[in-house]
Amino acid sequence: MKPVDDVATPALLVDLDVLEANVGRMAEAARSHGVGLRPHAKTHKTVEIAALQMAAGAVGLCLAKTSEAEAFARAGFRDIFLAYPVVGADKARRLLALSDSVRLSVGVDGEDGARSLAATFHAAGRTLDVLLEVDVGFHRVGVAPEAALGLARRVAELPGLRLRGVFTFAGHAYSCPTPDDVAGVGRSEAQTLVGVAAALRDAGLPAEEVSVGSTPTAPHAMAMAGVTECRPGVYVFNDASQVSLGSCRPEDCALTVLATVVSVGGSGRAVVDAGSKCLSSDPLRPRAGGHGWLLGRASRIAWLSEEHGVVAVAEGESFRVGERVRILPNHACVVANLADRLLGVRSGRVEAELPVVARGHVE
Amino acid sequence: MKPVDDVATPALLVDLDVLEANVGRMAEAARSHGVGLRPHAKTHKTVEIAALQMAAGAVGLCLAKTSEAEAFARAGFRDIFLAYPVVGADKARRLLALSDSVRLSVGVDGEDGARSLAATFHAAGRTLDVLLEVDVGFHRVGVAPEAALGLARRVAELPGLRLRGVFTFAGHAYSCPTPDDVAGVGRSEAQTLVGVAAALRDAGLPAEEVSVGSTPTAPHAMAMAGVTECRPGVYVFNDASQVSLGSCRPEDCALTVLATVVSVGGSGRAVVDAGSKCLSSDPLRPRAGGHGWLLGRASRIAWLSEEHGVVAVAEGESFRVGERVRILPNHACVVANLADRLLGVRSGRVEAELPVVARGHVE
Numbered sequence: 264m265k266p267v268d269d270v271a272t273p274a275l276l277v278d279l280d281v282l283e284a285n286v287g288r289m290a291e292a293a294r295s296h297g298v299g300l301r302p303h304a305k306t307h308k309t310v311e312i313a314a315l316q317m318a319a320g321a322v323g324l325c326l327a328k329t330s331e332a333e334a335f336a337r338a339g340f341r342d343i344f345l346a347y348p349v350v351g352a353d354k355a356r357r358l359l360a361l362s363d364s365v366r367l368s369v370g371v372d373g374e375d376g377a378r379s380l381a382a383t384f385h386a387a388g389r390t391l392d393v394l395l396e397v398d399v400g401f402h403r404v405g406v407a408p409e410a411a412l413g414l415a416r417r418v419a420e421l422p423g424l425r426l427r428g429v430f431t432f433a434g435h436a437y438s439c440p441t442p443d444d445v446a447g448v449g450r451s452e453a454q455t456l457v458g459v460a461a462a463l464r465d466a467g468l469p470a471e472e473v474s475v476g477s478t479p480t481a482p483h484a485m486a487m488a489g490v491t492e493c494r495p496g497v498y499v500f501n502d503a504s505q506v507s508l509g510s511c512r513p514e515d516c517a518l519t520v521l522a523t524v525v526s527v528g529g530s531g532r533a534v535v536d537a538g539s540k541c542l543s544s545d546p547l548r549p550r551a552g553g554h555g556w557l558l559g560r561a562s563r564i565a566w567l568s569e570e571h572g573v574v575a576v577a578e579g580e581s582f583r584v585g586e587r588v589r590i591l592p593n594h595a596c597v598v599a600n601l602a603d604r605l606l607g608v609r610s611g612r613v614e615a616e617l618p619v620v621a622r623g624h625v626e
Numbered sequence: 627m628k629p630v631d632d633v634a635t636p637a638l639l640v641d642l643d644v645l646e647a648n649v650g651r652m653a654e655a656a657r658s659h660g661v662g663l664r665p666h667a668k669t670h671k672t673v674e675i676a677a678l679q680m681a682a683g684a685v686g687l688c689l690a691k692t693s694e695a696e697a698f699a700r701a702g703f704r705d706i707f708l709a710y711p712v713v714g715a716d717k718a719r720r721l722l723a724l725s726d727s728v729r730l731s732v733g734v735d736g737e738d739g740a741r742s743l744a745a746t747f748h749a750a751g752r753t754l755d756v757l758l759e760v761d762v763g764f765h766r767v768g769v770a771p772e773a774a775l776g777l778a779r780r781v782a783e784l785p786g787l788r789l790r791g792v793f794t795f796a797g798h799a800y801s802c803p804t805p806d807d808v809a810g811v812g813r814s815e816a817q818t819l820v821g822v823a824a825a826l827r828d829a830g831l832p833a834e835e836v837s838v839g840s841t842p843t844a845p846h847a848m849a850m851a852g853v854t855e856c857r858p859g860v861y862v863f864n865d866a867s868q869v870s871l872g873s874c875r876p877e878d879c880a881l882t883v884l885a886t887v888v889s890v891g892g893s894g895r896a897v898v899d900a901g902s903k904c905l906s907s908d909p910l911r912p913r914a915g916g917h918g919w920l921l922g923r924a925s926r927i928a929w930l931s932e933e934h935g936v937v938a939v940a941e942g943e944s945f946r947v948g949e950r951v952r953i954l955p956n957h958a959c960v961v962a963n964l965a966d967r968l969l970g971v972r973s974g975r976v977e978a979e980l981p982v983v984a985r986g987h988v989e
Contacts, residue, residue: 269716305932305933327932329634347888347933348889348897349888350886350887350947351948353634354634372889373889373947375946375947375948376947376948379948398891403897404891404897404934434931523713523714525710525767526711526736526739527736528765532765534711534766534767539908543902543906543907544907544908544960545907546907568766568797569668569690569960570690570691570710571767573766583738584713584736584738584739584742585713585714585738597932600903600932601964601986602986603986619986622986623967623985623986
């Protein structure tokens with residue numbers, strides 16, 4: 264096992280002790296609330312971390328893309344929810360093939376999309392489980408709460424589909440200025456979704472699954488009675504945005520980028536060998552502010568080009584060429600997606616190489 | 627050959643007619659100025675497009691990372707310039723191995739970095755060609771013009787290195803509000819670098835290579851007497867930023883993202899299945915403005931999450947679920963880096979799959 268000091272940079276390091284603690288803590292929180300934990304594996308896209316999550320009691324995996332579901336199905340995962348409004352006959356055929364070996368559910372948020380899936384399953388004499396995506400305020404996808412019952416009726420009537428329940432993603436929590444505001448979004452997210460589920464049941468429609476949660480809102484949303492499932496993703500790694508949102512402490516961050524200082528400019532500038540092709544250009548949330556924090560330093564990465572991270576050197580700090588730094592990225596999910604593998608480290612040594620599967624398959 | 631209509635989305639399409647025209651046009655411009663063209667292959671990271679550039683008369687490839695150079699060397703490319711201040715003994719050992727089969731040059735912008743390369747080559751009884759990176763105003767890496775001669779003297783004295791010349795990258799052209807300003811940066815870039823080279827020669831130091839150029843500044847910089855080489859990258863594809871900068875026409879853009887509308891919201895919102903894991907979060911240059919243009923539409927992609935592109939639907943336009951759209955991305959180089967392969971298309975059919983090599987190897 265190679266010492267971390269011998270690893271070529273830039274490299275994506277996963278502190279395995281922190282990772283395991285994060286996995287265990289969220290699993291325990293879900294258990295204590297009697298809620299099923301279905302981690303969003305888009306964050307890491309690694310078989311090993313997904314297996315860790317399952318071993319800690321997860322009920323299955325959440326994913327966003329058909330190609331991700333195919334990759335995890337190949338790796339042996341048997342319960343997958345695609346929290347995405349998958350549409351079209353070509354994707355429907357792939358879902359049909361997937362559902363041979365996987366207990367599969369898929370999101371729907373409109374009648375046209377639902378019909379495009381139903382036709383393929385109905386023609387094959389099969390049934391696809393679907394959950395209705397409800398927009399609780401993020402205004403990305405999802406049916407408005409007041410329109411949910413009407414859509415649920417129409418979806419429930421489509422042969423080839425079986426309505427299993429409702430789900431949501433309260434992404435607007437990422438814009439909240441304070442942890443109290445995040446908590447408020449989490450409570451409101453759950454309350455709205457539980458209310459929609461109750462309306463469906465009152466109308467005689469099925470709503471056995473009531474699935475909420477992002478990493479920031481999970482602790483608040485899964486505390487609400489009536490919630491059956493929670494789908495946080497980034498909690499396994501955490502990142503600078505989660506610290507800024509108050510979702511975790513800096514020491515709860517498992518994923519860092521190891522980089523080397525390659526140039527030291529004259530005027531308060533240092534440059535590291537991690538740029539936007541390693542750190543991504545995703546902004547810090549909830550308020551933009553640089554492109555990554557240097558651990559143990561006040562200096563921040565001020566701007567990026569593809570292979571350069573330009574550090575604004577804080578007063579009193581200095582960097583030397585060849586020096587190695589650890590960077591806490593703004594957004595862990597997009598960083599992991601930029602590498603072929605993550606390096607699992609413990610006690611200063613690389614303990615495991617974790618291949619990032621289902622990346623690069625943009626379709 | 628599959629019709630483009632049957633391709634799963636999101637997919638990265640390369641219009642081969644446009645690509646070939648772009649490759650030919652830049653090659654002809656360099657030829658007409660008597661300047662060597664060394665395309666920066668980080669833009670496409672495909673062997674096939676690099677081969678097309680070489681066939682059109684390129685003198686070699688420019689790359690940014692040791693891992694990229696290794697991938698292109700494996701594919702048989704024999705003249706590579708790493709336009710990056712590579713530092714450290716581990717990278718130096720890899721460069722040494724590379725230089726067995728490749729005519730290799732590497733950038734240096736400081737004495738410490740240069741020493742870290744020199745030691746390995748000197749110990750092996752070998753010599754590494756280096757070019758001094760000069761900062762002509764971008765303020766990223768590079769030695770200031772007034773300090774270049776001093777650094778050149780110290781680098782030239784290091785056993786294990788051979789100083790071949792100077793290079794620069796005028797990235798500040800990407801902030802220019804008008805094409806005239808871009809042209810001014812290009813002229814100034816070349817003038818400064820030619821001046822530095824003359825000062826080196828006056829001092830008896832070698833400066834046989836004087837290497838300039840980005841896609842926006844290339845036509846202006848390579849027109850200057852004394853310039854020997856030009857290293858544009860994104861011209862093979864172009865993108866929305868190049869159109870905005872005035873470097874090309876919309877019809878000169880070869881790389882587009884094929885996406886499917888997956889959701890149509892109530893209030894002027896449509897969502898496509900290309901998000902930041904496909905389009906990247908790189909901003910439009912020179913002025914930020916959305917995350918991609920929909921071809922043939924006035925609507926723009928207003929914001930992204932990982933697998934969602936949220937379209938602000940322009941007045942008078944509408945979208946339906948299942949409809950396919952073509953997106954001109956802000957920045958082609960980071961988009962190609964997010965996919966395992968590009969699809970070369972001609973006359974509505976997929977003519978070639980172009981594997982993106984040297985991606986995911988973040989080190």
